[in-house]
Amino acid sequence: MFWRKERIYLDYAAGVGGNPSSPHKEGRDAKKTLEDARTVIARLIEVQSDDVIFTSGATESNALAILGHVRARRLVMPEGVPGRNTMHVLYLPSAHASIVENTKLLAQEGIIVEPLPIKDYRVDTEALAKMLRSETILVSMDAVCGETGVVWNTREVAHIVSKHPSSILLHVDASQAPLTEKMTRAHFGADMLTLDASKVGTTRGIGVLVAHRTIPMNPLYKGGGQERGLRSGSESPELARSFAEALSVAALGREVFRASAEKDRKILIENITKSVPNVYIQEGRVQAPQILNLSLPGRDTDYVVALLDEAGFAISSRSACETDSEDGSRAVFTLTNDFERARSTLRISWGPDIRSSELARFAKALSRAVAFVDSSSQG
Numbered sequence: 001m002f003w004r005k006e007r008i009y010l011d012y013a014a015g016v017g018g019n020p021s022s023p024h025k026e027g028r029d030a031k032k033t034l035e036d037a038r039t040v041i042a043r044l045i046e047v048q049s050d051d052v053i054f055t056s057g058a059t060e061s062n063a064l065a066i067l068g069h070v071r072a073r074r075l076v077m078p079e080g081v082p083g084r085n086t087m088h089v090l091y092l093p094s095a096h097a098s099i100v101e102n103t104k105l106l107a108q109e110g111i112i113v114e115p116l117p118i119k120d121y122r123v124d125t126e127a128l129a130k131m132l133r134s135e136t137i138l139v140s141m142d143a144v145c146g147e148t149g150v151v152w153n154t155r156e157v158a159h160i161v162s163k164h165p166s167s168i169l170l171h172v173d174a175s176q177a178p179l180t181e182k183m184t185r186a187h188f189g190a191d192m193l194t195l196d197a198s199k200v201g202t203t204r205g206i207g208v209l210v211a212h213r214t215i216p217m218n219p220l221y222k223g224g225g226q227e228r229g230l231r232s233g234s235e236s237p238e239l240a241r242s243f244a245e246a247l248s249v250a251a252l253g254r255e256v257f258r259a260s261a262e263k264d265r266k267i268l269i270e271n272i273t274k275s276v277p278n279v280y281i282q283e284g285r286v287q288a289p290q291i292l293n294l295s296l297p298g299r300d301t302d303y304v305v306a307l308l309d310e311a312g313f314a315i316s317s318r319s320a321c322e323t324d325s326e327d328g329s330r331a332v333f334t335l336t337n338d339f340e341r342a343r344s345t346l347r348i349s350w351g352p353d354i355r356s357s358e359l360a361r362f363a364k365a366l367s368r369a370v371a372f373v374d375s376s377s378q379g
Helices: 025-045 058-075 097-108 125-131 154-163 237-275 301-310 330-336 356-378
Strands: 052-055 088-091 112-115 136-142 169-173 192-196 207-211 280-282 291-295 345-349
Touching: 025 052, 025 192, 025 237, 052 058, 058 097, 058 136, 058 169, 058 192, 058 207, 088 097, 097 112, 097 136, 125 154, 136 154, 154 169, 237 291, 237 356, 280 330, 301 345, 301 356
Parallel strands: 088 112, 088 136, 136 169, 169 192
Antiparallel strands: 052 207, 192 207, 280 291, 291 345
């Protein structure tokens, strides 16, 4: 029988290009790309490949971990069973909105939700131990605060949780960690771990939730049953490949970048504090060096951001997911309990491609921008 050597793709309905769920060569190639990426990511995190669930990003991963797990635990408890309506979840109040808002959704569903206790920019583990109860099923927090760069004591939290007789899981959003912190699940002490491609490279639209198959989990929606039936929708092999490559690069360059970022941070703080009056630095005992959060009380920091944007510097006043908030930075208020500091924040964050000379230029531009704002308000 004669077969054409030139391949003609007649499966556009499954997607333009190979769909990993399709049986033909293009589909098999796409599947291999996807699974190779999954394997690379699993090795970096030191888990089994089957533990890696691809999502659209950290927001979805966090939602799946929080809503998916709690709803699964609740589903197996029939109405009237003691504990069904007293399930207890703890969350870090300074964490990303996708943690805080999804725990609020649980509260609307009748779950008892409480914020983790914070003391001196750390989770107060002594207070935490007293808060845990037989109904506690989940603790959710981030590893590195995306606004302040505070590195949280996730392993200490994991230790307290593990000593409790109840079956409590720890979910950690480690999206901001890979550039300067180890990214293994054991390093964070996590049962479930979130990562996001956009925080380590230029690829957007993909993330992972790391969770062992034995962890009870309900999908957020139904569909084709991809990703262990937990995240339906055609996967994106090329995004997965790019994500795996970016994580690999981050792992190889982590120590070098951390050392340079620590040096640059020290110089940047010195340049800012000597040229900008009335400035406060938000900083924890353990700090991601590439994120600097400062407060300029009495100034319109959105105006400062606009002036710096015009000068060629892209920074933000708070998390991109909460830019429209009129209450200022929720994370900074949680840590400082100071409304003026929370509503006048600036976040400066950088990666390995930013040079020391560029940060020095930024410090001068910030000084000029603040001086202009100050003189305008006096006039």
